[in-house]
Amino acid sequence: MISLQQLHYCYKSSKPVLSNISLRLEPGKIYGLLGKNGVGKTTLMQIIAGLLFPQKGTVQVNERTPSKREPAFLQDVFLLPEAFTVPNLTIAQYKRLYAPFYAHFDENAFEQHLKDFSLPNKGSLRDFSHGQQKKILISFALATKAKVILMDEPTNGLDIPSKRQFRKIIAGAFLDNQTYIISTHQVKDLDMLIDDVIVMDDTQVIFNQPIAHITERMLFKQVLNLSEEAPQHILYSEGSIKGHVVALANTTGIPSRMDVEFFFNTLMANKPAVLQLFHTSNN
Numbered sequence: 509m510i511s512l513q514q515l516h517y518c519y520k521s522s523k524p525v526l527s528n529i530s531l532r533l534e535p536g537k538i539y540g541l542l543g544k545n546g547v548g549k550t551t552l553m554q555i556i557a558g559l560l561f562p563q564k565g566t567v568q569v570n571e572r573t574p575s576k577r578e579p580a581f582l583q584d585v586f587l588l589p590e591a592f593t594v595p596n597l598t599i600a601q602y603k604r605l606y607a608p609f610y611a612h613f614d615e616n617a618f619e620q621h622l623k624d625f626s627l628p629n630k631g632s633l634r635d636f637s638h639g640q641q642k643k644i645l646i647s648f649a650l651a652t653k654a655k656v657i658l659m660d661e662p663t664n665g666l667d668i669p670s671k672r673q674f675r676k677i678i679a680g681a682f683l684d685n686q687t688y689i690i691s692t693h694q695v696k697d698l699d700m701l702i703d704d705v706i707v708m709d710d711t712q713v714i715f716n717q718p719i720a721h722i723t724e725r726m727l728f729k730q731v732l733n734l735s736e737e738a739p740q741h742i743l744y745s746e747g748s749i750k751g752h753v754v755a756l757a758n759t760t761g762i763p764s765r766m767d768v769e770f771f772f773n774t775l776m777a778n779k780p781a782v783l784q785l786f787h788t789s790n791n
C-alpha cells in the first residue's frame with residue numbers, strides 16, 4: 509500500500525512541482541501515471557522510491573517512510589528510471605552484485621524475461637544497444653518481485669515487437685501483492701495492461717480512477733457525422749479519415765472499450781465536464 513498525504517515538493521528556489529497531493533495506491537493493481545511534460549511524474553516516483561524528500565506531507569510505502577531508506581523498504585521497491593547508464597559489468601556480474609538486495613529475487617524469472625525479450629543471458633552490459641540495455645533492466649526489475657515497481661517511460665526506445673512483448677511479460681509477471689506504477693507518454697503501450705489511470709496536471713493529481721469506472725461513464729466511438737450524437741453528450745472529438753472519433757458521456761449503461769490516449773486527450777481538453785462525470789456518481 510502506498511499512501512501520500514498532502515504532499516508538497518519543490519526543487520531549490522523554484523515554484524512547487526507537487527502541491528497538496530493525497531493518493532492511496534493498492535496492491536494488486538497496475539497504475540498508469542499520465543501527464544504532460546514537466547508535470548512532476550518522475551518527481552513523484554522518486555519521492556515514493558525515497559530518492560527525493562518532500563518538504564511537507566507524509567509518504568508511507570508498505571507502512572514505511574521512504575526517506576528513512578531502511579533495508580526492509582529498499583528490498584521491496586524498485587525504480588526503473590527513464591535515463592540510465594549501465595555499469596561496466598556483464599549480465600551475470602550485474603545479477604550477482606544487485607540481486608542480493610532483493611530478498612525475493614527470482615533467477616529463473618530473470619532468465620525467462622531475457623529469453624522472452626530475445627536477449628542472451630550473458631555479455632557485457634555496455635556492449636548492448638540502449639534499447640537492449642533497457643530490456644535487461646526491465647527483466648531485472650520484474651525479477652526482483654519487489655512489492656512496488658516504478659517504471660519511468662519503460663517502453664521509450666523499445667522496438668514495436670518488444671513493446672508487445674513488454675505488455676505480455678508484465679501481464680505474466682505481475683503478482684497480487686505488487687503495485688506497479690508506469691509513467692508514460694506512449695499511452696498505447698499500456699493498452700489492456702493498466703487497472704487504474706492517474707493523471708497529473710498543474711502540480712496536482714487531478715484524476716485517479718479504475719479503467720472500469722471510466723468505461724462505465726465514458727464511451728469512445730467512431731462516427732461519420734458529429735450530428736449523430738446528442739451535442740450535450742459530446743465531451744471531445746477529433747477528426748479522422750472516417751469522420752470523427754468522439755468521447756461521450758456513457759448513457760447506455762453498457763461498459764465501452766477503453767482508449768487510454770483518447771481519454772487523456774479528452775480530459776486535457778475538457779477537464780470540468782470529464783471530472784463532473786466522476787464526481788456526480790458513486791465511486
Ligand SMILES: Nc1ncnc2c1ncn2[C@@H]1O[C@H](COP(=O)(O)OP(=O)(O)OP(=O)(O)O)[C@@H](O)[C@H]1O
Nearest residue numbers: 519520522525543544545546547548549550551552
Ligand atoms: N533536479 C531538478 N532541479 C530543478 N528542477 C527540476 C529538477 N528535476 C526536475 N525539475 C523540474 O521539475 C518539474 C517536474 O519534472 P519531472 O521530471 O518530475 O516531470 P515529468 O512529468 O516526469 O516530465 P516528463 O514527462 O517530461 O518526463 C519540471 O518543471 C522540471 O523542470
